[in-house]
Amino acid sequence: MRYIPHTNEEIQAMLKSQGKRSIDELFQSIPDSLIQNEPLKLPAAMDEMTLLHHMESLAGENHTLSRSRSCLGGGVYRHYIPSAVGDLIRRSEFLTPYTPYQPEIAQGTLQVMFEFQTMVAEMYGMEVANASLYDGSTALAEAVLMARRIGKNRKTVLIPLAIHPEYRQVVQTILQGFGDHLVETPYAANGGIDRGSLNDYLNEDLAACIIPYPNFFGIVEETRDIIEKVHAAGGLVIFCVQEPLSLGLFESPGAYGADIVCGEGQSLGLSPSFGGPFVGLFASKNEFVRQMPGRLCGMTTDSKGRRGFVLTLSTREQHIRREKATSNICTNQALCATQMTIYLSLLGKQGFKKLAELNWQKAEYAKQKLAAVPGVRLTHPESATFNEFVLTLPRPADTVLSELRKSGFDGGIPLERWYRSLHHCLLVNVTELNSKEDIDALAVELKGALQS
């Protein structure tokens, strides 16, 4: 076996040095009744060549369409990833160490963490960010748990229906033991938060109000009015960002006065990979740092006075605080955080802004083109969106999508899967990967599909 170096001679020598005659003797502490005598019922071993061939044929059973002819978004975004990202992230020194519990020999991982925290805080316009959580959905659940800790006796959390539905489901799952204080608030005709629905909850029981930014319909909404009211009621404002590239163009949550900001980092340099591994981003105001979940890297010096980095404030964490910890998280998504840091170092300050503008322009163009197809209209024409928007079709969206797939287009995501009343609605995502030519062709195909 190529990953296990032991020769028979070595095994014998090692057994002998322990006064053992056989491998079985090593397992004598296990009750006989539990020892397996039959081999596991698993497929036989494979050599590398056969294995990779097998993996390729499995992958081939997916029908992944050309990335430029896909309009699938919904929280997982296709963006161009520079070659340098893939090259650097494969380095053994990033890929194969553990969590940097021994900082003297893990400064690389730690400094990247510090840079990652800085980038997340900068993007979000917040004071402090952690070293990553699992993904956007679990980061939102952690944000809610944190708001409940800060709010002490305050129990109500407002969660808009127009937030990513799977994020909402995850929050519901993780908070189910806490009783029924998650209030789902409806969306208005423009796809944004229904202001009126909040009024009943602006009181001393309000722990937090979640603001999706952009929301699942791609809408980026100005919510200073809501933030003011929530703060006046003594509640916290949690922003949830499913497409962070939007922050190259739109105002940062911190500038609005957000208390906690969480979200997904996938669109910044990670491939869709069927939904993971991604990277959960998490930031807050300084005053709440001791209530934060997850690891934090801090700057310090070594015994010779040189700058260095360590994991810090670990008294919040499970390995010290056990059942009183701010979160149960241990393993996080460090490598994905590293990948995002590399990507953002290349994109830089200007690139972040310009790429965001380009995405917005492409989507505006696609909106015009697709809404001009007879029978098709924009569902939320007055609302600002980033690189994703909703179309109302004259027919159920899933039937149109099957037609489009025949001509090589993944036209978007049918919203009916989560919103029964939106069965004619299609969520369309356009990024820098979709060329004008592809968008034009999609409009033609859509017209054809609707006529057939």
Next chain:
Amino acid sequence: MSTPGATGLILEEGLLFEQSVPGRIGFSLPAPDVPETDPKTKLSKNILRQKEAALPEISEVDSVRHFVRLSQQNYCKDAGLFPLGSCTMKYNPKTTEAAARISGFANSHPLASPEAMQGNLKLIYELQNYLAEISGMDFVTPWPAAGSHGELTGMLMIRAYHTAKGNPRKKVIIPDSAHGTNPASAAICQYDVVTLPSNKDGILTADAVKAVMDDNVAALMVTNPNTLGIFEENIQEICEIVHKKGGLVYCDGANLNALLGIVKLGEAGIDVLHFNLHKTFSTPHGGGGPGAGPVGVKKKLEPFLPTPLIIKENGTFKVERERPQSIGRVKAYFGNFGMLVRAYAYIREFGPQGLRHISEMAVLNSNYIRKGLEGAYHLPYSKPSLHECVFSDKFQKEKEIKTLDISKRLMDYGFHPFTIYFPLIVHGAMMIEPTESEPKASLDQFIEAMQKIAKECEENPELVKKAPHNTFRSRLDEVKAARELKLRWTV
């Protein structure tokens, strides 16, 4: 024989932000092919970003050098022995990395239609079955993102199971040797934690469990082999006691690397068990993650499995998005799919005999180290151990040398230290797990280094107390880090 040692050319490297030069860029932006509308003309000023994010402005060359230099400041498994106990730092095959990067996997979108993702669904479905067979459980959910997330998922299922019977119950029993994530996960499920002491042999006894078990206990969370590397030999009797009072037994499967093909924990009476794919099935640790923490359950917990479920019908795979009694979703999309691909490939390359060989060699290696260090270091529990062994600093304490010092000194010899100060029941614990990947020669070098350090503790204690001496950075001031709290760069 000599140890790898630690000297070399490691370059100093500033922060990205300190290298930023206005106007520099490392990205090749695609030329716009649609009208270049100015956002200001169409969007209200109220919503446009006013202060730009201060991301660094550097070239691609700067970026590549930066990350290469930083990477070289890290010790890693690909460089050598990384004997962190409980973490199972085994070699991460390059082939499984290659498999996960196949475009059909890496570029597949989770919200595509199920007909378009049959390959992914098949892989996940098969992996669930392999894990069920390995553990003796009936069903496996692959979605949790790490071990701790698996614990939370498992405990939520246990809560749902009891709730369906009319009472979620109040308490969870957790041994004092358990990992911190166990009580932390139970707490999120609103359970009170009852801490159960291990006996003088380092294991749980049936009597100890009996004494705390009542019908308000939802579950017992055990780790088997436990965090001392010792097999909980009373596990069957313990499970019976818990079951008799209507409770369930949760097993933290972090230490499964000792048992592949040797014991199926399901047969011992375990009801729920999580796997750490980033340990046992060798998906890389990546400097702290990502991982994957699938959970196996017995039949009686099937109705509560998280959504979605993958169903096989006439050879096609379907996604069942809702189930009446399910605990619901624990993560968006399909778990850490990329890690599932790696674990699947790993299992397929090893096959049944290969997997058993993993555990045999992991246990052989650990016992070889145990034997090699006995006498030089204090062994607090003499019971036979499996894949890891735990020593303490009791002998060295006489010279006022602590586990921390010994672990730092080990770096000078060119090794990553073992896990320190865990499990909590051992004062100054040194928890050593070499894994099956290490050849005898590297174990011999490690033993030699540890023996030399033991001698240094006697002869030159200051040398050990001030270690490490040869590393890129010397000891870092953690007190200062926490007191002066600098968690980000600012101008």
